[in-house]
Amino acid sequence: MSDVNLEKSEERPDLGATNGAEAPTAGAAGLTFADVAQQGHTATTLDPDAKSVLSVQDLKMYFPVRSSGIIRRTVGHVQAVDGISFQVPKGGSLGLVGESGCGKSTTGRLITRLYTPTGGSMKFGDGEDDIAKMSNRQLKPLRRNVQMIFQDPYTSLNPRHTVGAIVGAPLAVHNVVPKNKILPRVQELLEVVGLNPEHYNRYPNEFSGGQRQRIGIARALTLNPKLLVADEPVSALDVSIQAQVINLLQDIQREFDVAFLFIAHDLAVVRHFCPEVAVMYLGKIVEVADRETIYGHAHHPYTQALLSAVPDVKQAAIGGRRERIRLEGDVPSPINPPSGCRFRTRCSLAQEICAKVEPPLLQIGPRHKVACHFPGELGNHPTAPVTTGLLGVDRQGSPVSGETATTVSTDPGFEKEWFDVKTQKTVSA
Ligand SMILES: Nc1ncnc2c1ncn2[C@@H]1O[C@H](COP(=O)(O)OP(=O)(O)OP(=O)(O)O)[C@@H](O)[C@H]1O
Numbered sequence: 001m002s003d004v005n006l007e008k009s010e011e012r013p014d015l016g017a018t019n020g021a022e023a024p025t026a027g028a029a030g031l032t033f034a035d036v037a038q039q040g041h042t043a044t045t046l047d048p049d050a051k052s053v054l055s056v057q058d059l060k061m062y063f064p065v066r067s068s069g070i071i072r073r074t075v076g077h078v079q080a081v082d083g084i085s086f087q088v089p090k091g092g093s094l095g096l097v098g099e100s101g102c103g104k105s106t107t108g109r110l111i112t113r114l115y116t117p118t119g120g121s122m123k124f125g126d127g128e129d130d131i132a133k134m135s136n137r138q139l140k141p142l143r144r145n146v147q148m149i150f151q152d153p154y155t156s157l158n159p160r161h162t163v164g165a166i167v168g169a170p171l172a173v174h175n176v177v178p179k180n181k182i183l184p185r186v187q188e189l190l191e192v193v194g195l196n197p198e199h200y201n202r203y204p205n206e207f208s209g210g211q212r213q214r215i216g217i218a219r220a221l222t223l224n225p226k227l228l229v230a231d232e233p234v235s236a237l238d239v240s241i242q243a244q245v246i247n248l249l250q251d252i253q254r255e256f257d258v259a260f261l262f263i264a265h266d267l268a269v270v271r272h273f274c275p276e277v278a279v280m281y282l283g284k285i286v287e288v289a290d291r292e293t294i295y296g297h298a299h300h301p302y303t304q305a306l307l308s309a310v311p312d313v314k315q316a317a318i319g320g321r322r323e324r325i326r327l328e329g330d331v332p333s334p335i336n337p338p339s340g341c342r343f344r345t346r347c348s349l350a351q352e353i354c355a356k357v358e359p360p361l362l363q364i365g366p367r368h369k370v371a372c373h374f375p376g377e378l379g380n381h382p383t384a385p386v387t388t389g390l391l392g393v394d395r396q397g398s399p400v401s402g403e404t405a406t407t408v409s410t411d412p413g414f415e416k417e418w419f420d421v422k423t424q425k426t427v428s429a
């Protein structure tokens with residue numbers, strides 16, 4: 001990258017934080033991520049009236065599996081993402097959580113169009129054009145608006161380029177500022193992310209992990225994007241550094257009004273950062289809701305199992321413990337997923353209907369959708385499936401003659417009406 005002509009300085013950098021105080025050493029003090037983050041910032045809030053910056057409907061990504069040998073035939077498909085719908089609110093953030101291999105990164109790469117989806121549609125802002133079907137040339141303006149922050153700060157920065165060249169590269173590629181304005185813009189961005197602007201001529205290996213992730217964030221911000229896809233942006237960092245980087249991302253979100261699709265394993269990090277959360281299992285969204293509902297009133301057995309593994313600070317303070325739900329067995333292969341509900345091979349509540357009929361992602365509250373035949377709070381799941389009337393099937397999942405199945409909408413976002421689990425009737429706000 002030669003567009004930014006920056007001379008390498010001989011001086012060694014100060015590898016400590018260059019701006020702002022270091023966060024406390026959480027691990028040593030026995031604090032959780034949430035404690036540390038709370039010392040810096042309060043959790044982000046939900047704006048229920050915000051328009052969507054990204055709308056995704058029925059998105060699919062099937063990777064072909066080829067046989068070995070000279071003639072390589074397609075022998076199957078990895079159903080990495082299989083018909084997911086969601087919205088990211090303007091200036092807000094949606095968390096995407098789930099076990100390893102459930103399709104989170106593939107979703108992020110589809111949105112940034114690093115992959116071309118097998119099916120489904122994606123709309124950006126008020127635009128009517130389907131970005132899932134755009135050519136590379138048509139995508140160029142979109143790439144300015146949607147940027148990605150990667151998980152690994154050690155491999156996502158080119159070690160042979162200076163920080164100035166890395167952060168300034170998008171400006172040069174998109175030709176948005178004159179060449180003599182690139183360096184001032186780079187320095188401004190380094191300052192925004194808490195790095196010394198004079199360190200623009202240093203190389204990535206001269207920075208710590210947290211500082212490198214700040215460089216990655218500066219690079220993602222260069223073109224003033226409207227949406228940032230952050231794929232596990234802090235999971236490679238120490239817990240005290242995690243809190244600093246999350247607090248920085250929150251500042252950036254407020255300052256630049258940028259929306260986030262925040263991909264993470266760590267439910268404590270997501271709770272702090274995301275007012276809305278979608279839970280994925282084996283290529284599907286199984287539950288999506290606002291933060292209070294997901295963390296306080298989850299209705300899907302998989303979400304409940306994930307949450308049971310998160311240390312509960314309040315319970316611990318009064319000497320109690322949240323009961324851990326152990327998931328039996330491994331995640332099945334996405335090449336040949338289980339029939340009906342994909343979670344059924346590991347679900348303690350599974351009944352016959354679960355193997356025969358796939359539960360639709362049903363809206364069951366003002367901002368709550370769940371895909372389960374027996375949705376309910378932990379310990380309060382109904383004994384009979386709630387979806388039989390809706391799907392025109394009996395309790396075993398066999399079609400009932402004369403009954404027709406209602407088509408459940410796959411529209412992203414939430415409607416003003418929803419299915420009430422207790423009465424099994426449609427209710428409205
Ligand atoms: N390029 C590819 N070709 C074939 N299969 C792929 C490809 N990329 C991902 N997969 C498969 O798709 C599934 C979803 O992968 P993905 O990386 O999206 O999961 P993830 O939820 O991000 O997992 P992790 O938490 O480990 O990062 C996995 O089974 C993975 O092996």
Ligand code: SF4
Pocket residue numbers: 300301302341342343344345347348349350351354359371372373374375
């Ligand atoms: S549909 Fe059945 S198997 Fe799937 S999560 Fe609900 S109870 Fe478990």
Ligand SMILES: [Mg+2]
Pocket residue numbers: 104105106
């Ligand atoms: Mg991933």
